[in-house]
Amino acid sequence: xxKRHIKTEYKILGGTVAIVVMACMYALTLHVFVFNSGFAPMxxxxxxxxxxxxxxFSSGYTGLVLNIPLxxxxxxxxxxxxxxxxxxxxxxxxxxxxxxxxxxxFQYVDPTDSYIMAALFSGLxxxxxxxxxxxxxx
Numbered sequence: 001x002x003k004r005h006i007k008t009e010y011k012i013l014g015g016t017v018a019i020v021v022m023a024c025m026y027a028l029t030l031h032v033f034v035f036n037s038g039f040a041p042m043x044x045x046x047x048x049x050x051x052x053x054x055x056x057f058s059s060g061y062t063g064l065v066l067n068i069p070l071x072x073x074x075x076x077x078x079x080x081x082x083x084x085x086x087x088x089x090x091x092x093x094x095x096x097x098x099x100x101x102x103x104x105x106f107q108y109v110d111p112t113d114s115y116i117m118a119a120l121f122s123g124l125x126x127x128x129x130x131x132x133x134x135x136x137x138x
Contacts, residue, residue: 016088018136022129023089027096029129030059033122036107037115041126044070045093060097064090 030045038053040046044066048059067090074083108118 015085015136018132019085019089020092022132023093024096025129026089026126027093027100029122029125030097031100031105031107033108033118033125035059036109037118037122039115039119041122058098058101060094060101063094063097067094 026045030041030049034041034049035052040049040053045059045063048063048066051057051062052059071083071087071090074086108121
């Protein structure tokens, strides 16, 4: 292998590890701040959370179901590398959501029932993940 190939493989591995870490942070934000607070974020995660509130069916499963058609459509429209990285993010985010629910991880409960702190921290952390993704080039 040439140095160029090794450098490319490290770049792909580093990008994948960063995506998995960001997906974990995103899922952690949903689990800790959103699920117990009664509000839904934007996008497919928000739709999955609303379905969870209405039916009790985990947003980890509905998030996957909602994103699969979008990923298939994106495969034909967008850059395939971008779609593959997005697919890794979607799958790992939803697996982490299921894992956090399974291990009964901590959830924030606002003692005043205003849920403003949960909304603020959720938005702050989810925004940090989005900013990190943009900073890393995706």
